[in-house]
Amino acid sequence: MSTCPVSANAAAFDPFGEDYQADPPASLRWSRDEEPVFYSPSLGYWVVTRYSDVKAVFRDNVTFSPSIALEKITPVSAEATATLAKYGYAMNRTLVNEDEPEHMPRRRLLMEPFAPEQLAHHEPMVRRLVREYVDRFADNGKADLVDELLWEVPLTVALHFLGVPEEDMATLRRFSIAHTVNTWGRPSPEQQVEVAENVGRFWQYAGTVLDKLREDPSGHGWMPYSIRAQREHPDVITDSYLHSMMMAGIVAAHETTANAAANAIKLLLENRVVWEEICADPGLIPGAVEECLRHSGSVAAWRRLVTRDTTIGGVPVPRGAKLLIVNSSANRDERHFDDTDEVDIRRDNATDHLTFGYGSHQCLGRNLARMELQVFLEELTRRLPHLELVPGQKFTYVPNTSFRGPEHLWVQWDPAANPERADP
Template identity: 60%
Template sequence: MTIDLSTIPSTVHDVSAPATGTCPFGFSATQAAENFDPFGIEYQLNPGEALKWARENAPIFFDAKLGYWVITRYDDVQEVFRDNVTFSPSNALEKITPLTQEAQEILKAHDFNLNRTLVNEDEPQHTARRRALAGAFDTKELAHHDVMVRKLVAERIEKFQHDGTIDLVGALLYDVPLTVAFHFLGVPEHDMELLHKYSVAHTVSTWGRPSEEEQAEIASSVGKFWQLAGDILEELRTTPDAEGWMPFSIRMQKEMPEIVTDSYLHSMMMAGIVAAHETTAHSGANAVKLILETPGLWQKLGAHPELIPNAIEECLRLSGGVAAWRRVTTTETDLAGVHLPKGAKLLMVSAAANRDPEVFPDPDIIDLYRDNSAQHLTFGYGSHQCLGKNLARLELQVILQELTSRFPDLTLADQEFTFVANTSFRGPNQLLVEWDPTAVQSPPADFPEMVFNGPSRELRTRQLRIATADDSIPGIRRLVLETTDGSPLPNWHPGAHIEVEAGGVNRHYSLCGNDPQAWEIAVALEHNGRGGSRWIHENAQEGTTLSVRGPRNNFHVNKEASHLILIAGGVGITPMLAMADDAKKRGITYELHYCGKNRETLAYLNRIERDHGDHSRLHISDEGTRLNIDEFRERHAHGVQLLACGPDRLTSALLKELPNWPEDSIRHETFTALNALDTSANEEFTVEINSTGETLTVAANTTLLEALESSGHDVYADCREGLCGTCEVGVLSGDIDHRDHLLSEREKETGAKILTCVSRGKSCTKLMLNI
């Protein structure tokens, strides 16, 4: 059976074993899994889209042909990355296709012994070696490579800029990353074509499906690659004081011989040559291809080079050079309700997870202002996150700056894209482009500074114009926002909010409305607030431009819920109204409870009556119809979710009076500014950064977020009150004093994350942070 995977509608089924859920078109998820081919053209062209059916129907399924459990949802892939004890990386370089006897003999003749590297090593050896060798990847150390990379790119471009057509992979996108890799590693330049052949052979041998006839030639190339890596290593030992990561590693071996061993250096030499250029070359080709396929984007980046870092993160998310990684379970365990036996092999398809709409709304588009674009999993996550990610970002920024500024009319030529078929690394073998040689421009004298940790707060800020400012409800200003150039705004999920710069302060407002071309918020005037709402009421007029970030969502509806109880207080109606609209659209039952002092101050009453009259109830104090929380006390049941938004006194009362509700079936959000935390009893504590071993002391009068920022760690942070969740950091060990108003009790009990703006380590403890 031939299945068009891209046409399967979005439905969710509970899959607790090798996938058996039923898909809407009459075939089962098992049948779809049987047709899954990670070596086929659909997967190579777009693995995220090719596995959409799985993400929506069978997010964890067993591929009998491959012998792997395939993981496709963001939260599940992230969890596997996070727990590198239960999910060991030891099989990351294991041959997916078993070697023939002939291939094994060929490798043996070359003394091939690729052992542990940073990508496939277990703890505690992995962290010890990573910490010892990570210094060269610090952004301060990488910054000076900018000049060298730009010189290389400019030299390559000037060789072909008057030709009018070229294969960018062969002329630029493979050559530059490989040359940069040599410079970074401190390795003398070698035959580019030979190393390309060796790298492709290594990729196919490890992650591909070579035929028995192909295996002998591939094994010969891999064996020669291993010997070459050894020869280069011995050559470098004669100049241990030279620049580069490998000479640095050789020097570290003298200081830590038990950690940086001979076999480790040899393995890292071979793996480093591949890792330092192959994935960057693929990512560059994928990015150029994707940008050129998006109407108007190439020209926009040429005119606004400051947006190139944003585009790069979106390209890495949508079409990165790494599609998947592998793990193996060290014990039997459950993942998202699926039981995995000990020794189960996992293929975590980050390319599919990066299109998870629960994490990235409107996931299939490039949104240059996406608030969480840098949270993609292309570089991995946690302690095994790619060490070279920022070097790759530097190279991609320089390449796109030079290309977009020089070739404003660059287009893709007609071509059929081919790939080296494998499960994990992807990029077109060639990328034919065309341009008018007479239209080539000179690059500007200066480009924006390099961005290494994803788009900054400023780069993630949209400028939106107020299309409508409505004051028909006393004390509430309803604003409808649109882009200044008429371009569409991205979609969002119910519960999402945006952050608005309001006269020197930043305030968060829930989205409502159902116009796909605009965003709508409602702002209540807080006379005793800190000025944000007052500024909006005094200054936000039709035609005014606002600086906006988002949307982001920490107030999700459970998509598997079959009945929603929605409770709103005052202007807390905005997210509840969006949830009611969505429930009606999806055809599930719901009830909307709206609380307030009097009718005159309640927003959206006419729309509620029009769209949700049969599902809504008003609870108005002046009319004697206050909300009776007791009526919800025993209404918890499978499939029922209660969501509430309003003043803290309302949401706190609901949580206090409904103790029998399962923790994961009741969620709340407060819009009331919270009182400042009592810091009088604060004590200092220490944190350790897992990736580097750096230890920080957090003073009693300092927040963890402030300590991280002052030490050079770029942590996203917006509200700084424990409300929005943007400053979340993973925690591997240590006792947390949770002080936020966002994480659920279950999330707090796991101890796996901390909101750094307000929460702290408990006294006499050390927190191990997963960054």
């Protein structure tokens, strides 16, 4: 009889392997069924996969500290560290990885720009942008939606929301991919240095933009708002926080949403009946957005640090343990959602999903993201209802534990059948 406490499945778990990258919740079905809390020796993390356990961890941000949420999953080489130092890289805590008592006072001071009435102002800009981008390719009959629509629109929206200039999109695109690999990926030593160069430049860029905004912080956007808040509460909104948030904010608002949109459109086109339903009745789109976020969210897993000896789902977990809480697995837990693998846009508990986290750190930008997803679906179903996935394409994902979306999404349609041609 084996005495090893690590099961064969746990030992084999590889979040950088093909199975997890292709479909994290499906690759962890065995865990939800047999071993919902397990230690992964290769990762050095405890992995939590059932809905009730993931939610309980999110709910208690004192026992389960978010301080490691952005920690590098692959230790940084000395060379990469030296490269980052060359750029004066000093990324500090932002809201998402901050413990109490610091976190809540900051969150309260900074949350007003996320209120629904404030977000409503952004909707016309989002719709105008989506229309402009769709105009560019509507007559082509074929497009990579990631490259031609879904990457740049959320980036532009993120920049507008933050109040930063729109220049240097291509550079920013490279920067933010580098940031994902830097934080959640498993880069080789050579890649680490290249990634560090881009992260360092990203950091400097963020500082330059911040300096520009400080000169005149009267404008719209979350960063000018934060700079103004700093004047009244310099102890709560520090310089280090502002510089870190400037960079982290772009990634938080951009990649998450771009990936969520790509996942959603892919999922709906794979479920043609559902796609046709939302084309026929756009009133179903809000339900479709929520169901896509549940079924194929763009944040597959998040992290917490255990601050005292405790139990999760009855399993003892020691103080100091690192947790990979797989919210995408929770979202497909058969114990919480009926017919969990089905895409059911009328599901009455779809909003229970944990794609935006839960509790005191729950995503502040969730309604902005929902609005963007809604506009993408409204415009695409109206303009290109006959859209279909290019058959036979292989979807690839940037290998990492947490941010998830296809790198390319090739679609095709017959431009002669575009509705605006028939009814301009």
